[in-house]
Amino acid sequence: MRTAAALIIGNEVLTGKVQEENVAPLARELFSLGVSLRRVVVCPDEIDVIVSDLNALRSGHDHVFTSGGVGPTHDDVTIPAVAAAFGRAVVRSAELEAQIRGYFHGRPVGEEHLRMAEIPEGAELLRTAEVPWPTVVIDNVYVLPGVPQAFRMKLVGLRERLRTDSPFVSEAVYTLSDEAGIAALLTRLAAEHPSVLIGSYVKWRDPEYKTKVTFDGRDPDAVKRAADALVAALPPAELVRRS
Amino acid sequence: MRTAAALIIGNEVLTGKVQEENVAPLARELFSLGVSLRRVVVCPDEIDVIVSDLNALRSGHDHVFTSGGVGPTHDDVTIPAVAAAFGRAVVRSAELEAQIRGYFHGRPVGEEHLRMAEIPEGAELLRTAEVPWPTVVIDNVYVLPGVPQAFRMKLVGLRERLRTDSPFVSEAVYTLSDEAGIAALLTRLAAEHPSVLIGSYVKWRDPEYKTKVTFDGRDPDAVKRAADALVAALPPAELVRRS
Numbered sequence: 001m002r003t004a005a006a007l008i009i010g011n012e013v014l015t016g017k018v019q020e021e022n023v024a025p026l027a028r029e030l031f032s033l034g035v036s037l038r039r040v041v042v043c044p045d046e047i048d049v050i051v052s053d054l055n056a057l058r059s060g061h062d063h064v065f066t067s068g069g070v071g072p073t074h075d076d077v078t079i080p081a082v083a084a085a086f087g088r089a090v091v092r093s094a095e096l097e098a099q100i101r102g103y104f105h106g107r108p109v110g111e112e113h114l115r116m117a118e119i120p121e122g123a124e125l126l127r128t129a130e131v132p133w134p135t136v137v138i139d140n141v142y143v144l145p146g147v148p149q150a151f152r153m154k155l156v157g158l159r160e161r162l163r164t165d166s167p168f169v170s171e172a173v174y175t176l177s178d179e180a181g182i183a184a185l186l187t188r189l190a191a192e193h194p195s196v197l198i199g200s201y202v203k204w205r206d207p208e209y210k211t212k213v214t215f216d217g218r219d220p221d222a223v224k225r226a227a228d229a230l231v232a233a234l235p236p237a238e239l240v241r242r243s
Numbered sequence: 244m245r246t247a248a249a250l251i252i253g254n255e256v257l258t259g260k261v262q263e264e265n266v267a268p269l270a271r272e273l274f275s276l277g278v279s280l281r282r283v284v285v286c287p288d289e290i291d292v293i294v295s296d297l298n299a300l301r302s303g304h305d306h307v308f309t310s311g312g313v314g315p316t317h318d319d320v321t322i323p324a325v326a327a328a329f330g331r332a333v334v335r336s337a338e339l340e341a342q343i344r345g346y347f348h349g350r351p352v353g354e355e356h357l358r359m360a361e362i363p364e365g366a367e368l369l370r371t372a373e374v375p376w377p378t379v380v381i382d383n384v385y386v387l388p389g390v391p392q393a394f395r396m397k398l399v400g401l402r403e404r405l406r407t408d409s410p411f412v413s414e415a416v417y418t419l420s421d422e423a424g425i426a427a428l429l430t431r432l433a434a435e436h437p438s439v440l441i442g443s444y445v446k447w448r449d450p451e452y453k454t455k456v457t458f459d460g461r462d463p464d465a466v467k468r469a470a471d472a473l474v475a476a477l478p479p480a481e482l483v484r485r486s
Binding site (some may be wrong): 008011012013014015016017018019020021023024025027028029030033037038039040041042043044045071072073074075079110111113115116119136146149150168170171172179180181182183184187190197198199200201202203204205214216 | 254255256257258259260261262263264266267268269270271272273274280281282283284285286287288306314315316317353354355356358359389390391392411413422423424425426427429430433435436440441442443444445446448457459
């Protein structure tokens with residue numbers, strides 16, 4: 001099974017200035033591709049912490065995605081940290097420098113703009129149809145931007161590279177059941193459908209439903225059978241809908 | 244300096260079913276109380292992973308907050324995992340059992356409901372005015388529910404216990420500046436205001452501003468001086484507003 005982890009480099013998340021927005025689309029994308037996202041770490045914009053986290057994550061997962069810290073300012077330290085984690089130097093990519101200069105159509109380009117051409121030595125510049133700017137990839141680490149629109153655009157471009165031949169599928173059953181009232185039933189279903197991961201989630205003050213039960217797996221038939229079994233066992237008045 | 248970490252126990256986050264909502268209010272609350280949130284980990288609903296993560300986080304931070312996995316169903320494994328992390332047994336709290344039975348006004352109470360009375364042996368039941376249900380606290384670990392409304396209610400109840408005498412303050416300056424165009428200026432300001440943490444964040448396709456610059460610190464005067472210095476140095480046409 002292919003596994004993944006994400007390292008969110010973000011003082012702005014840790015100080016509550018912004019709601020983190022990149023994990024959800026990454027998680028959905030990986031799920032649909034059949035890659036198991038096992039771990040997310042949010043760390044501060046500090047090189048030594050990033051190096052330590054990245055080295056732990058990349059040795060334990062098939063893919064690691066970083067988010068944030070790739071701009072031109074003093075608080076953007078992801079590239080030097082990734083380079084340090086791999087024991088590589090930071091070098092200026094001639095290819096990226098040419099692209100930046102092209103973007104400015106001959107107007108002067110400052111050192112600050114050229115910081116955006118810096119990459120860990122030997123890193124791959126992965127170009128895809130979705131974005132003009134390539135993604136820095138080194139070994140199993142994908143360096144993605146923190147700006148949510150840019151993150152999502154680049155993520156789409158990685159789809160073919162990450163796809164496995166056994167995507168996950170998920171079904172959900174929305175109920176008016178009290179969670180404790182169906183706990184024993186769910187325990188039984190989990191035992192009877194061992195290839196399906198069953199989760200239950202309470203929603204407060206929702207006019208539509210009280211408890212949502214999810215069924216995840218790689219075998220669509222097995223997932224459907226488990227959801228069918230819940231629907232068959234529920235008191236009909238407690239079933240809201242399935243999806 | 245008081246530090247904190249959060250452990251988000253959530254298959255639903257790692258599979259992209261829900262947008263995580265508890266880190267942002269926790270981060271804002273800790274920031275305003277002067278506690279430095281240093282790290283967030285999102286892990287799956289698996290006891291061995293939770294034990295390992297919790298032990299790493301609690302030994303390195305003054306406070307650790309867990310979110311999720313505290314319901315009555317088979318996928319709720321936080322209490323046994325927290326107990327295992329501390330080498331404690333799981334016991335049924337007589338106090339919680341009485342509260343649950345009281346809630347049902349003499350109607351029969353099943354084993355599934357009584358699972359909600361289970362706590363790590365010796366854990367504190369912290370009662371506050373904000374919520375009828377106590378918060379399980381063991382040493383420096385606060386066990387909070389994943390349901391966002393419940394998480395936030397319990398968080399408010401912890402405020403007095405967590406408060407420090409040096410809260411963080413933050414100011415923000417919104418600009419029309421290109422981030423690279425002010426990078427050198429921000430580097431200089433960061434050097435001239437060493438007690439202030441300066442961050443810069445690009446917003447795509449926002450009609451109001453292009454780059455937001457934030458100033459964080461414990462000394463309100465120092466924070467204000469750093470923000471003043473940016474405003475004074477910016478071309479007036481690039482200044483949108485400050486807050």
